[in-house]
Amino acid sequence: MLKSLKRQNHKLSSPEGQIEVLDDAESINIPSFEDKMADIGFSQFKPTGIEIFQVNVGKMCNQVCAHCHVDAGPDRKEIMTKETMQQCLDAIEGTDIKIVDLTGGAPEMNPHFRWFVEELRAIGKDVIVRCNLTIILANPKYNDLPEFFKKHKVNVVSSLPYFTAKRTDAQRGDGVFDKSIKALQMLNAVGYGKEGTDLKLDLVYNPAGAFLPGDQETLTAQFKRKLLEYDIEFNDLFAITNLPVSRFLEYLVKTEKYEDYMHELVNAFNPAAAAGVMCRNTLSVSWDGYLYDCDFNQMLELKVNAPSHISEFDLKALSNREIILNQHCYGCTAGAGSSCGGATT
Amino acid sequence: MKETYYNKEDLKKFGEITEWQKELGDKFFDYYNSVFKEGALTAREKSLIALAVSHAVQCPYCIDAYTTDLLKKGVDEEQMMEAVHVTAAIKGGAALVHGVQMMNQVNDKLM
Numbered sequence: 001m002l003k004s005l006k007r008q009n010h011k012l013s014s015p016e017g018q019i020e021v022l023d024d025a026e027s028i029n030i031p032s033f034e035d036k037m038a039d040i041g042f043s044q045f046k047p048t049g050i051e052i053f054q055v056n057v058g059k060m061c062n063q064v065c066a067h068c069h070v071d072a073g074p075d076r077k078e079i080m081t082k083e084t085m086q087q088c089l090d091a092i093e094g095t096d097i098k099i100v101d102l103t104g105g106a107p108e109m110n111p112h113f114r115w116f117v118e119e120l121r122a123i124g125k126d127v128i129v130r131c132n133l134t135i136i137l138a139n140p141k142y143n144d145l146p147e148f149f150k151k152h153k154v155n156v157v158s159s160l161p162y163f164t165a166k167r168t169d170a171q172r173g174d175g176v177f178d179k180s181i182k183a184l185q186m187l188n189a190v191g192y193g194k195e196g197t198d199l200k201l202d203l204v205y206n207p208a209g210a211f212l213p214g215d216q217e218t219l220t221a222q223f224k225r226k227l228l229e230y231d232i233e234f235n236d237l238f239a240i241t242n243l244p245v246s247r248f249l250e251y252l253v254k255t256e257k258y259e260d261y262m263h264e265l266v267n268a269f270n271p272a273a274a275a276g277v278m279c280r281n282t283l284s285v286s287w288d289g290y291l292y293d294c295d296f297n298q299m300l301e302l303k304v305n306a307p308s309h310i311s312e313f314d315l316k317a318l319s320n321r322e323i324i325l326n327q328h329c330y331g332c333t334a335g336a337g338s339s340c341g342g343a344t345t
Numbered sequence: 346m347k348e349t350y351y352n353k354e355d356l357k358k359f360g361e362i363t364e365w366q367k368e369l370g371d372k373f374f375d376y377y378n379s380v381f382k383e384g385a386l387t388a389r390e391k392s393l394i395a396l397a398v399s400h401a402v403q404c405p406y407c408i409d410a411y412t413t414d415l416l417k418k419g420v421d422e423e424q425m426m427e428a429v430h431v432t433a434a435i436k437g438g439a440a441l442v443h444g445v446q447m448m449n450q451v452n453d454k455l456m
């Protein structure tokens with residue numbers, strides 16, 4: 001089994017190590033992201049309103065994907081406690097924040113995951129779970145996840161980088177494609193992704209290499225056609241750009257593709273995508289309860305410009321905060337834009 | 346840097362050809378962009394044709410550019426290789442069909 005960068009004591013496992021590479025815009029001759037945003041009138045970048053509360057319940061995962069921006073894996077033990085989950089519930093209960101997006105790692109591996117989902121539903125929140133699919137088959141105790149998701153009307157969002165085994169396994173590990181297909185069939189079997197049900201099954205496509213995703217609609221049509229060969233149906237496909245953070249950054253640096261990739265992102269800078277980046281309506285919480293503008297800033301430990309722990313949650317201050325931008329943000333503004341919900345334009 | 350006739354970096358400079366002849370350069374790029382737009386053929390189909398033609402004209406810039414473009418468009422390895430086989434079949438066929446000319450000549454020359 002592959003090891004996380006952290007376990008390898010890799011320089012790029014630390015936020016400082018990553019920021020050192022990202023901050024050096026000069027040597028690769030690209031403009032600073034902040035300047036680029038100022039050029040289009042965003043010298044101060046603020047949220048439009050907080051609608052999505054994304055909770056990263058831990059870095060533990062049954063997979064060790066080559067591109068993972070969380071540096072997740074079985075060797076990561078950082079997971080959210082029940083107390084921190086309770087603080088999240090207390091913070092958002094009664095607020096206008098309607099959607100809670102659970103991610104990880106494999107969020108289902110957190111021992112309090114099911115309790116948390118039940119409590120979130122009880123206070124009227126819509127719940128998204130970012131499910132890596134293989135977890136459903138990883139251990140018999142997870143086999144009933146499709147039923148659990150169905151019972152709580154969870155919106156399942158699953159990663160499938162490609163519709164062939166070769167490209168999927170190269171990114172996510174040997175055998176992942178076959179297991180993912182099986183898991184998707186299990187989700188379909190309880191009604192997910194099927195017409196006439198309100199059980200939403202979305203897929204996440206991200207390029208299996210150093211290139212940008214193409215048109216989301218075209219990719220959706222191809223995935224629909226190809227997956228039908230396995231009798232699989234799904235609702236939407238989100239095309240997501242790989243951001244130069246953590247293991248994907250390490251891959252770019254190791255293969256000497258970093259400079260070209262950053263140039264590609266900068267050349268594809270799209271002002272319309274910039275206006276719609278997800279940090280404008282999302283707040284991200286880490287396993288230890290700290291608040292961030294997004295999951296990427298979380299991995300770089302760039303905490304929000306406001307009281308930054310869930311125990312001191314201040315919605316007003318958070319809604320008026322200035323978002324922290326850095327060079328990795330070019331990944332969100334390239335082409336059609338990229339967010340946890342896919343293209344933004 | 347080692348000097349070679351083809352340099353990867355030069356592809357990025359393609360647009361600079363307009364600097365020495367703006368009118369024709371602009372017309373070319375304008376036309377080029379229109380050609381690759383979604384039309385009676387999809388943008389994806391046009392890119393696959395472009396990949397096949399790139400191999401026929403053996404242009405390393407076009408091969409790089411259209412391989413990347415097809416990756417973005419979600420085309421798989423098998424589909425790309427089939428496009429290159431179309432090139433090979435046509436180029437091979439074009440060579441072989443001239444075998445008839447050779448046969449004609451032989452038949453003409455021999456008793």
Ligand code: SF4
Nearest residue numbers: 061065068072105132
């Ligand atoms: S990308 Fe997702 S499934 Fe893969 S290692 Fe990271 S958290 Fe786990």
Ligand code: SF4
Nearest residue numbers: 277279294296329332
């Ligand atoms: S990386 Fe995060 S902070 Fe930067 S633009 Fe994207 S969502 Fe916003």
